[in-house]
Amino acid sequence: MASIAVNPYLESNFAPIATEITTDTLEVMGKLPPELSGMFVRNGPNPQWSPIGQYHWFDGDGMLHGVEISNGKATYRNRYVKTRGWKIENEAGKAVWSGLLEPPQMDNPHGPGKNTANTALVWHNQQLLALWEGGAPHHISIPDLATIGEHTYNDKLVSAFTAHPKVDPVTGEMMFFGYGFRPPYVQYGIVSDQGELLRTVPIEIPVAVMMHDFAITENYTIFMDLPLTFSPERMMRGEPMLMFESDCPSRFGIMPRHGDNSNIRWFESPPCYVFHTLNAYETGDEVVLIACRMSSTNVLVSQDTYRDPQGDIPFLHRWRFNLSTGKVTEERLDDVPGEFPRVNENLLGRKTQYGYVGKMAHSQNPLFDGVIKYDFENGKSQTHEFGKNRYGGESVFAPHPHGTAEDQGWLVTFVYDENSQTSELVVINAQDITNEPIARVMIPQRVPYGFHGIWIS
Numbered sequence: 001m002a003s004i005a006v007n008p009y010l011e012s013n014f015a016p017i018a019t020e021i022t023t024d025t026l027e028v029m030g031k032l033p034p035e036l037s038g039m040f041v042r043n044g045p046n047p048q049w050s051p052i053g054q055y056h057w058f059d060g061d062g063m064l065h066g067v068e069i070s071n072g073k074a075t076y077r078n079r080y081v082k083t084r085g086w087k088i089e090n091e092a093g094k095a096v097w098s099g100l101l102e103p104p105q106m107d108n109p110h111g112p113g114k115n116t117a118n119t120a121l122v123w124h125n126q127q128l129l130a131l132w133e134g135g136a137p138h139h140i141s142i143p144d145l146a147t148i149g150e151h152t153y154n155d156k157l158v159s160a161f162t163a164h165p166k167v168d169p170v171t172g173e174m175m176f177f178g179y180g181f182r183p184p185y186v187q188y189g190i191v192s193d194q195g196e197l198l199r200t201v202p203i204e205i206p207v208a209v210m211m212h213d214f215a216i217t218e219n220y221t222i223f224m225d226l227p228l229t230f231s232p233e234r235m236m237r238g239e240p241m242l243m244f245e246s247d248c249p250s251r252f253g254i255m256p257r258h259g260d261n262s263n264i265r266w267f268e269s270p271p272c273y274v275f276h277t278l279n280a281y282e283t284g285d286e287v288v289l290i291a292c293r294m295s296s297t298n299v300l301v302s303q304d305t306y307r308d309p310q311g312d313i314p315f316l317h318r319w320r321f322n323l324s325t326g327k328v329t330e331e332r333l334d335d336v337p338g339e340f341p342r343v344n345e346n347l348l349g350r351k352t353q354y355g356y357v358g359k360m361a362h363s364q365n366p367l368f369d370g371v372i373k374y375d376f377e378n379g380k381s382q383t384h385e386f387g388k389n390r391y392g393g394e395s396v397f398a399p400h401p402h403g404t405a406e407d408q409g410w411l412v413t414f415v416y417d418e419n420s421q422t423s424e425l426v427v428i429n430a431q432d433i434t435n436e437p438i439a440r441v442m443i444p445q446r447v448p449y450g451f452h453g454i455w456i457s
Contacts, residue, residue, distance in 0.1 A: 044450015059099030062118030085114025120452035125195030159187035278341035
């Protein structure tokens with residue numbers, strides 16, 4: 001009898017959960033520090049219904065998992081992001097849209113695709129937004145995690161909105177971009193500290209690419225035009241619509257924050273793909289970018305013919321772009337694969353001594369078995385291991401409210417224990433990362449693996 005292929009993203013702790021719950025005080029192993037006061041919220045895919053056709057991890061409906069911490073106690077709740085698509089499918093009692101691995105449904109009466117709001121979160125102008133790079137953000141109320149609705153900046157939003165906007169900790173401005181399939185392919189926008197969309201300008205690049213993240217410094221914005229391209233012509237030939245073109249260089253565009261396409265400067269380097277940047281900053285004539293670089297990616301490629309076995313293995317790299325000579329240098333900072341990089345966001349766009357990166361497990365699936373703390377000043381790193389058969393996600397830095405040192409604070413992430421099949425929130429002292437977590441908050445239901453989180457103090 002032929003065995004049926006199982007989709008790994010619908011199995012084990014990638015599988016969705018069916019219930020939304022709200023808890024009273026949770027059991028805590030260890031001790032939650034009294035200064036750790038706020039809410040950790042993490043976004044991720046959680047399909048409401050059985051998928052149509054092939055399911056990809058990126059397809060699931062957004063679900064938020066929130067742990068509120070106050071006075072050493074913690075509560076948990078999880079809620080779907082109730083998008084238009086979620087509501088339509090909820091009423092239909094079944095999936096209405098197929099996913100990214102299926103051809104686009106041009107004849108779907110509700111439109112060819114749905115905004116799942118499943119990727120990341122940003123806190124700006126006292127608002128929590130759930131993000132998905134193909135559409136508008138969704139405004140979420142806290143602490144109840146109820147969906148208020150799409151947030152389009154008084155209808156001024158004219159493009160998609162990246163899952164990774166950048167908030168300048170000094171000016172309070174938020175920079176974002178959106179990419180599309182028609183020229184100019186990229187739009188760049190700035191939202192004031194008061195939450196007003198001030199301007200949107202086109203950024204011209206030669207072809208449509210998947211641009212997942214970008215970076216800011218104190219004075220510049222950095223775009224990554226990397227050779228992961230969309231091509232309808234390829235699709236007509238029966239090849240993948242989205243494919244990594246390993247014979248094309250990578251281009252990094254650096255422009256003044258309030259500039260436009262006329263004063264962007266492009267720097268070329270060897271072909272690569274970057275899903276996530278850790279940080280960027282200026283030093284002398286140079287703009288420095290630190291990010292997780294892979295030599296290529298097979299994202300959304302379902303046919304083995306087009307897969308690169310060396311693809312999708314990310315290593316932390318540093319690029320230096322010299323604005324006076326035009327020279328680019330890049331160097332690998334570690335030989336241990338890592339992704340989901342974070343810094344103390346009170347220093348975003350400025351030089352930081354430390355960065356935190358999820359340590360990838362030896363697995364076919366994107367599992368993280370620890371978190372690596374990098375000390376860039378001294379070229380050293382330390383690792384916190386989650387333990388045997390325990391896998392976590394992105395570790396978010398929660399700064400100590402009265403902290404004076406950059407790394408004074410905690411790293412928080414959900415960890416799933418495959419031995420006991422239970423989930424917990426772990427709290428690690430960022431200044432003592434190799435030690436056991438100082439607290440483990442036991443979650444009464446499984447928290448599936450997901451994408452990006454946020455700490456709201």
